[in-house]
Amino acid sequence: LGYDTESAQSEVIALVANGGSVDELDNGAEGEIITRATPFYPEQGGQVGDRGVIESEGSRFEVEDTHKPVDGLIVHRGKVVSGSFHTGAEVELLVDHGLRSATRRNHSATHLLHWALRQVVGDTVAQKGSLVGPARLRFDYSGTRSLEAEEIEQIENLVNARVLENTEITTETLPMDEAKARGAIGIFEEKYGDVVRMLTIGPSLELCGGTHAYRTGDIGLFKVLSETGLAAGVRRIEATTGLNALGHLRRVESELTGAAALLKAPASKLRDRVERLLEQQKESQREVERLNRSLMSVDSADLSAQAREVDGARVLGATVELGDAGALREMADQLRDKLAPAVILLGSTSKDGKKALLVCSVSKDLVGRFRAGDIVKAAAMVVGGNGGGRPDFAQAGGPDPSKLGEAVTKVYELVGAA
Template sequence: MKTSREIREAFLRHFEQRGHTRLASGPLVPPNDPTLYFANAGMVQFKDVFTGKDQRPYKRATTSQKCMRVKGKHNDLDNVGVTARHHTFFEMLGNFSFGDYFKRDAIAWAWEFVVGTCALPKEKLVVTVFEGEPGLPADDEAAQIWAEVTGFGPERIIRLGKADNFWSMGDTGPCGPCTEIHFWMGAGEPDLAKFGQEPGEDGAGWVEIWNNVFMQFERFADGTLTPLPAQSVDTGMGLERITAAVQGVVSNYDTDLLRPLVELASQISGKPYGGTMSRDDVAMRVIADHARATAFCIAEGVQPDKDGRESVLRSIMRRAIRFGHMLGIERLFLHEVALRVVDLMGEQYPELRETRELISAVTQNEERGFRQTLKRGLEILQEETNGQATLGGAAAFKLHDTFGFPLDLQQQIGREQGFTVDEDGYKAEREEARKRSRGGGGPIRQGEGVAAVHYAIAQRVGATTFTGYERERDGSTITALLSGGAEVKVLREGDEGEIVTKSTPFYGEGGGQVGDRGVIRAGDATFEVSDTQKPVEGLFVHKGKLTKGTLEVGAKVELEVDHTRRSATRRNHSATHLLHYALRTVLGPAALQKGSLVSPDRLRFDYSGSRPLTLDEVQRIEDLVNEKVLLNAPIETEVLPMAEAKAKGAIGIFEEKYGEVVRMLRMTSDSIELCGGTHASRTGDIGLFKIVSEGGVAAGVRRIEAVTGKGALTWARGLERDLGETAALLKGTPSQTKEKVEKLLATQKELQREIERLQHKLVSGGAGGGDLTTQAREQAGVKVLGATVDLGDAKALRELADQLRDKLAPAVVLLGSATKDGKAILACSVSKDVTSRFKAGDIVKDAAAVVGGGGGGRPDFAQAGGTDPSKLGDAVQRVYALVV
C-alpha cells in the first residue's frame, strides 16, 4: 500500500469491515450550518446527528471528507507552503459512532489501522490524552485503554491540557476530550524530549496523524456545555499526513497528492524545485495547495467575488497568481494546475470531472482580470509604503477595491517586505463604501451573518414546514415571537416584530427569490407581513407589524400570501430558468449563474462573463426564451435523490446548496434545474419576456435585467411614452426622432470643435493675446513662471503648463485658473532634469493651501483644486518663493 488512493480506500474498508456505513464526502459548503464558510472537519455533515436533531438509519459511519481551513479559528492560510503540512484544502478520513461504540473500540481500531494496515513502527509513535482542567475531569479511562492496547508506559502516554486535547468544531456545537496519535517524521531515532516542539525547518519531528474526539457535550453561544443525548466518537485523520508517514517522506508536498502539482508549477515556471524554504520553492508549494482549493470550490459553485466565501476563493486564487508572478510566470497558468487536480482526484470526487470546463473558464477569467491590475497594484503598494512601517487603511482599501488585492494578500506582502497593514482603517473604509453602495451594485446573495437568537430558535423549535408549493393560505401555530431583536412572549398592537410558525405557505427569501408578503390573522389580530426570511436553514421568519390586536406564542393563526405579488414573482422566477438555458445556449456552459433577484416587478440575473453581449446575442436570447413561452409547456417538479436528479441531466443553481434529496424543476427538455423556489404552472404563464438592460457589475460578472408579462407591457408603454415626449421636444414625430437626434449631435460636435480651436489659440498665444514666456524669471538656475490664465478647463491648463515648460526649459511653471462653477484649479509642470531639486507635488500643495484646497501628483507634474479663486494670483506667486 503506497499510493494515497490506496491509503484512502484501505481506511474506508477498515471501518466498513467493522460495521461502519461508507458515505460520500459531505459538501465543502455545508448546507446545514450557517456558522461556517466551509466544512472544516470530517464531522460537519453529522453535526445534527451528534446533537440529536437528525436521525440516521445507521449508528456507525466512515468518510473521506473535503475540508477547507482559511478563515476564523481554524485558519492555516499563513502557514501554507511555509510548513511541511499546512493546507487550505485537505481530506479528513473519519470514523464516527452515534451513540454506539465509545473509547475502547475507537482506540483499538485506530491502533490496528496505524500499526497493522499502515505498518508504522511502534517505536515512532506516542499518544496524548486530556489531563483535565477545572470543571473538566482528566481522561484517565483513555489513558488506561492506551496502556492496555499498546503496552506503552506513562512516558509514551502524554497528558496535555484543553488547548491540545479538548476538541470543538467552532465557537458552538459538539465537543469533548480527545486523544491523539503522534508519529516521528524524519530520519534518526525518535526523540521524546522534542515532543511538543514545532518540527524543524526540514519538517522532521513529532506530528499528529490521528485524533479521536469523544463527543460528550454541546457548547452554546454563551459558553455553557450540555451533555449530548448519547456519547459518540468523531475521528479525524488527515490523508495528507498519513500518506507522508506511509510513503516515508517528511513533507506532505512530497506525497503523490501534491508532488505532481508542485512539479507542474516548476515546469511552467522553468525553475527547478528543491524542496527548500527558498522563495521559489515556497511559491511552488503555495500554487499546488491553492490550485486544489480553487478546483474544489468552483466544482461546488463558489466563484471568486468580493464578499463571503466567494471572497475567500478570490484571495486564494490571487495569492496563487501573485506567487506565480514572483516565479516569473508571465502567462495564464493557474487553470493548468487546477485541471491537473481534476485529473488526479476526479475519480474519487466526480464533481471535479463534471465541472472541468467551468473550472478552466472561471480560473482563466479570474487570472486574466487580476493580471491586468497586478503590476500597477504592486507599484502603488510600493509607493504607498516606501519604507514606511504601516500601510494606511485608505490605501489598503483602494488596493482591494480598485486593484483587486485582498487584505490577506496585502498582509502577506507586508510580512515579506517588513510593513503592517492598518486593518482597522481598512475595515472603516470598507464599511463606508458599503454604506455608499447599499441598494446598488453587486450580485445578490444570502446574508453572511446569523443572529444568535435565530440560531437558538432553530435549535429549539426545529425546521418550519413549507406548504407554499401547494397552497397560498394555511393554518399553523406560533412557535416564537421576536421584537427588537429579542424573543418575546407577546406582540401588541403597533409592535414591529417577527413571527415563527410551525408551518407556513410564505416563501422565505432564497435562491434569488424575494420573500413573500401577506397577512397573518388570529381572531381580531392582524399582522401585516412585509417580508419573509430564512436566517437559518429551515427556519422561516415572517417580518412585519401587528396592526391590530394581540398575538402570543402558541396561538393558532391563519397565514395568507399576497396572491397577486406571488403570481408575478413566480412568472419571473420561471423566466429566470429559461434565461439561464438561453445564455448557456448562446454563450456556452461557462455562462453560469452568479446571483439573481426575482421580484414581482422584474428579474435580475448575474452570470460569469467578461464582455458585453452584442445586439444579435441579446435578440437571440430573447427569441429562445419567448419560443419556450409560446410552447406553453407544463412546468413540472419532482422531489428525488440528488444522484437521480443528476442522472436526469439536472444542473444546480450554485447560489443554493443542496442536501441528499432535492427538488428538480423541468420546464422543457432543455431546462432541467434544481430549485426550491415557487414557479408558474406552464411556460405560457410567463407572457412576453424582454431584456431591458445588460452590463458589467464586477470583474468577470455581467448582469441582465428583464421583465415579463404585465411588467413587459408596462415597460413597453413607458418606452413609447418617453419616445413621444422626446419627439415633441425635437419638434417632430416618433419616426423622425433618430434623424433629428443625429442632426443635433452633429451640431454639438461642430460647436465642440470650435471651442477646442479657440482654446488652442489661447494656449498658443497666451492669455489676452500676450506671450506668457516674457513673464518668466531666472532664478536658482531655472526659468520660473507663475501666472493666471482664463481657461477654466483642467486639461487645457495642463497642456499650457507643459508647453510653457518645454519652451522655457529647464523650467518650473505654475498656472492657475477659475472654473465656470467658481472653483480654483492649479497646474504645476517641472522639467524632469530638475525634479531632484524642485518637485511639482510639493509646489502645488503649498499653492493650493492659499486657495483653500489641496492636491498632488508626480515630481514632474501635479494638479490641485481649491474653493477660493479670488486668491489665485497670490497662489501662483508662491512659486517664486519656493524655487530658490
Template sequence: GDEEAQQLYEGDEGEIILDRTPFYSESGGQVGDTGTLVNAHAHVVVNDTSAPVRGMNVHAVKVERGSLRVGDTVAAQVDAEKRDATRRNHTATHLLHAALREVLGGHVKQAGSLVAPNRLRFDFSHFQPISADERAEIERLVNYHILRNEPVRTEILSLEEAMRSGAMALFGEKYAEQVRVLTVPGFSKELCGGTHVRATGDIGLFKLVRDEAIASGTRRIEAVTGADAFTRFQETEALVDVLASELRTGREGLPAMVERLQEELKRARRETEELRLKLATAGSGANAANGNETREVQGVKVLAREASEMDAAGLRQLSDALMAKVSSGVVVLGRRGEGKASLIVRTSPDLRARVPAGQVIRELAQIVGGRGGGRPDMAEGGGAETDKLPEALDASYKIIESLLQGSDKN
C-alpha cells in the same frame, strides 16, 4: 431584543412560528412571502418569511390591530399579487439560464440570483461583454418560449435520479435525498424548490433591463416580467416618441439624427475652443485687461496670467501659442475649475538650464496648497486653494528672478 414572548400587542414587531404555513420562506434567491395573519382579535401583517433552520418557517410581523398570543388560531393569507409576480420572475430565471447557455455556450453556470416580485437578477459565469446581437437573441428566445405557453412540470425524484435525468444543479449547493425537479419540456430542467407558474405563458412578457460585469469572469443580468415588462415597454415607447417629436424626425430617423447632432456638437466645441484660444492669445499683450502682463525680468520675458475660461487641454494649447509668441522666455498660466487651481509653466529651450519649469512649478504649487513637477521645458501642478491662484501667478516673477540671479552667480 431576541427574547421569547408569549404575546404581541398592537404596534409590536416580532417573529412568529406557525404549526403549518402557506408562506414560502426566502430560499434559493427567491424572496420570502408577505401577507396577513388574521383572527377575531387581531390583524397582523407579515413583512417577510425566512427559514433559519430547515423546516422552521419564521414570519417577521407587525401587529396592526389587537393582540396575538401563543396558541391562538389564525387564518394565514399570502399576498397573492406579489406571490404571482414572484412566480413569474422565478420561472423566467430558469428560461433565462437556458437561453444564456444556448446563446453564449455551455460554460455558463449560475453564480447567484435574486427573485423578487418586481424584478429578477441573475449572476452567471461568462468572460466577456454580451454583444447587442447576443442580448437581443437571449431576449427573443425567452419570449419565444413564453409565447409557446409550454407547461411547467414539477416532480419529486431522488437526487441520483434527478442528476441522471439531466437536471442542472447549483455547484456547491447541498441537496436533500429527495429533490424537486422543474422542467420546461425541451428547453430547461433544473433542481428547484421555489414557486413557479403553471405554464410559461403566465409570465406574459420578458425584458432585459441591465447587463454588467460584477467580477472577473462573472456577469449580472437584471430583467422584468409581466406588468413590469409592459410598463418598461410603455416608458421606452413614450421616450422614443418625445425624442422623435423634439428632433422633428420619424422613429426610424432617430439614430441618424443623433449621429448628426453629435458631429455638430463636436464641431461647435472645437470651434469654440479655437476661438477661446485666439481670444486668450490676443489678450496676452503688454497691457492685458486683467492685470497680467509680459514683463522683463533680468532681461528675460516672463508672461504670467490666469486663463480660467480654458479647460485643461485648452490651457496646454494656449501655453503652446504663447510660448511661440514669446519665443525666448517663460510662460506661466493658471486656471480655476473642478474645485482646484491648476498651473502650467513653459520655458523656452535657451532658458531651460537657468529657469527649469519643474523647479518653478514646485514653488508655485505650494502657494495653492498642492504639488507639481515635470520637465525643464514644461511642468504642471496645482492645489485646492483656488483663491490663492492670483498670488501664485504674481509670485512667479519673483521666483523666476531668484532663479536667474542664482544662475548668473554660477
C-alpha cells in the same frame, strides 16, 4: 403547504419579539409568528420569502418576510396593525397572491433563461447564484466576456418563444440518481437529499425547491434589463416578466417620447436627430476653440510687450482670464515660441473661481539654466499648492487664487537669481 395553496387555517404555537419568546403581540408590535402549518413559502434557494397577512377575530398581522432559520421551522416576520395575537389562537394565513404570482413567473423564467444562455453561449455556462423576487430576477453565471446586443436579443427570443408555446410546467419527486440520469441540472450551492424535486419547464430540466408558474404562458413577456460583470469569471443578468416587463417598456417608451418631444422629432427619427445635434455640438466646439486661439494670439501680442530681458533671456510673468489649464498651456507655449529664448509663467483662476492655475514654459535652449518644474513649484507655494513637470514645461495649482499676481512675479526673482 407553500407549493400548492395560498391560504390556510392554523394555530399560533409561538410568538417572538425583541429576540425572545412572548405570550402576546399587541397592536403596533413588531415580531414573529410561528404557526403549526403555513402556506407561506420561506426565503431559500435564491427565492425571496412570501408576504401577506395573518388574521384572527379582527386582529391583523402584516407579514413582511418569511424565513426558515432551521429545517422544519417557518417564521413569519412582520407587524401587528390591529388587535393582538396570543399563543394558541386560531388564525387564517393569506399569502399576497399578486406578489406570489409575480415571483412564480420570475422563477420559472430564470430556468428558461439558464437554458437559453446555454444555447447561445454554450454548455460551459454554469449558474453561480440567483435571486428571485416579485419585481425582477437576478441570474449570476460563469462568463469572461459581456454579451453582445445580438446575443441578448437571441436569449430574449428563445425564452419568449417557449413562453408562447404555453406548455405545462411539471414537477416530479424522484431519486437523485434518476434525476441525474435524465439530465437534470443542479442549482448552485443547493443542498439536495436522496430524493429531489425536478422541474420541467419547456426544454429546461432542473432540480429546484421553489414555487413556479403552472404553464409557461403564465410568465408573460420576458425582458432582460441588464447584463454586467460581477467578479472575475462571473457575470450577472437581471430581467423581469409579465406586468413588470410591460411597466419597464412603458417607462422606456415614456422617456423616448419625452426626448423626441424636446428635440421636436418623431421617436422613429430620434437617433438621427441626436447624431446631427452631436455633430453640430462638435462643430461649435471647434469654432469656439478657433476663436479662443485667435483671442489668445491677440492677448499674446499684448503680453509680449511686458516681457523683460534678464541675462540673455526674455522673461514674462502674467495673469490671464482663461480658466482652463489646456488653454493656459497653449498660450504659454505661444509666448515662449514668440519671445524665444524665453521663460514664461502664466496664472489664471479656474472657471469656478475656487482654484489657482499655473503653467511654466521654458525654451529648450534655456533648460540647462532654468527648470520649469522648479519655477512653477516655487510659484505654487504662494497660492498654497504644489506642482511640477518636465524641465521645459510644468504646471501647478493651489487653493488661493487671490495671490496669483504675487505668484507669477516669482519668475523674475527666480530667473534673476539663477
